[in-house]
Amino acid sequence: MTDQITGPGPGRTIDQHEFRTTMGNFASGLTVVAGLDLTGRPTGLTCQSFSSLSVEPPLVLVCIGLGSTSWPLLEPTGRFGISILAEEQQDVCAALGRRSEDKFASIPWRAGESGSVYIEGALATIDCRIAAIHEAGDHRVVIGRVMDLEVREDGAPLLFYRGSYSKGAF
Secondary structure, three states: OOOOOOOOOOOOOOOHHHHHHHHOOOOEEOEEEEEEOOOOOEEEEEEOOEEEEEOOOOEEEEEEEOOOOOHHHHHHHOEEEEEEOEOOOHHHHHHHHOOOOOOOOOOOEEEOOOOEEEEOOOOEEEEEEEEEEEEEOOEEEEEEEEEEEEEOOOOOEEEEEOOEEEEOOO
């Protein structure tokens, strides 16, 4: 005997709060998407919508809100770096998630040769070239071609679960 799932059928209006609460049950890792803008200043944002997309060719995707003030400064460069945050980097995540003139003032970072920006102490860093951008709902789906990567040998991820930070239990 199988369990039946019952509920409203197609065409139901989904409340935004209900949607966020439901999606919050999926734990996601936290990343920083960053690079040097055309003037050479670091710019970036926190992003929990990140995924591996393809092994051949190596592609990743990030979803950036249409209201982002940082992405319009990164997009013209054609590149970005991804830093996968470690559990001890909650302060970094919070600082880069705010709107401010100099988000990187208190954040330890380094620039890669390509102009991507990486957060010091991240679990992994990924250097990307923009391969495609698609608008979907209230976000841009940005596909990045992986050009280089680096992995830290130890550590656990910083996660977001049910609207709060959560440390990976590994």
